[in-house]
Amino acid sequence: MKKVLFFLIAVCFSVVSCTKDKTDYEAEISTVVPEHYEFKEAIAISIGVYNISIEALNGTFYKGYNEIRLKVMDNQTNENVRASAATFLPILTKEKGDKISCPHRYDLVYQQDDNYFSGYAVFTDESDKGNWKIYLGFTVNGQRYTVTQGITVEEQTNKNLNMTSFTGKDDEQYIIALVSPQRPKVAENDLVAGIYQYYKPTKPAGTFPDPAQFSYSEVNDYTLQLDPRMPEPSMGNHSSINNKDLIQGDDGLYHGVVNYTMTGNWTLNFILLDQKGKIVKGTEVPTDFTPGVEGAKSELYIDILF
Structure with missing residues (x-):
């Protein structure tokens, strides 16, 4: 009897050890979730008689979704200048020399009331x-x-703003980036995400940097089905009620509702559907309650933590 008991205890320790090696949930839960709501200057550039200021949350560019604000000012008076046709193109040169971009708004939009150009970049x-x-x-x-300017893109330590990139069943390249909430509540939360598609160049490259060679666009009229789960073994991969799938709003972003019933590690399982309701990527997650086992995930998912 004692031998059987010791064997069972050994198995339990082995399971726990393997689970922690795979995902250290306790360490993750103790992580402080940062929040940034103030726009600060991230870059200052001078060109001729003008100063350019680019602002981002916390004055920092992070991997994932970044809202940006660009101002053009007279460097003598420091007053805003009536500029037009402002464009923004981020390009990453990799170690082997390959050049790629990321989802971005190339033609920035002028916000007349606030005297700046607005846009975004989803640094990958x-x-x-x-x-x-x-x-x-x-x-x-x-x-x-x-003007050209080198920038630094930092790690995004807030997992509520994670992103994922993938190839759809249509062989197209997609990116999903979480935009908000930065710090969810134990409640129903408005969930916002950007969904973007890469367009392969159809013409030979013009003079570098040719924006047509680095083209991304917002995906229009898709549906992002949502199934949130708590994948931690002790949580049994349970879900919650009153969640709403994400659909596109007037701002181009996708809006839905996620109901978090407690703090901790959650997985946002997705199924992406095109305009015709055809699955682009994602699989259903079993509804079985699986205590002691790390939860199953869709082939399309983003992990978050709060």
């Missing part, structure tokens, strides 16, 4: 994976100005 890698540069352009009084 930190700067230790290569050399990021941004290629900017703007027009003042009919004259076009261009």
Whole structure:
């Protein structure tokens, strides 16, 4: 009897040990979740008689979704200049020399009430994976100005803003990036994500940097089905009620509702459907309650933590 008992205890320790090696949930739960709501200057550039200021949350570019604000000012008066046709193109040069971009808004939108151009970039890698540069352009009084600036992209330590990239069943390249909430509540939360598609160049490259060679667009009229689970073994991969699939809003982003019933590790399991309801990527997750076993996941998912 004692031998059987010791054997069972040994098996239990082995299971726990293997699970922790795979995913150290306790260490993750103790992580402090950062929040940033203030826009600060991330880059200052001078070109001729103009200063360019680019702002981002916390004054930092992070891997994942970044809202950006660009201002053009007179370097003598420091007043805003009536610029137009502002463009923004981020390019990553990898170690072997390959050049790639990421989802971004090339033609920035002027916000007249606040005197800045708005846009976004979904940086797919930190700067230790290569050399990021941004290629900017703007027009003042009919004259076009261009400037190039190296930037640093930091690791995103807030897992509520994670992202994923994948190849769909249509052989197209997609990226999903979480936008909000930065710090969810134990409640129903508005969940916002960007969904983007890479367009392969159809024409030979023009003068570098040719934006047509680095083209991404917002995916339109898709549906992102949502099934949130707690994958930690002690949670049994349970889900929650009152979740809503993500559909596209007027801002181009996708909006839904996720109901977190407690703090901790969650997996957002997704199934991405195109305009015709055809599955682009994702699989259903079994509804079985599986205590003691790390939860199953869709082939399309993002892990979060709060």
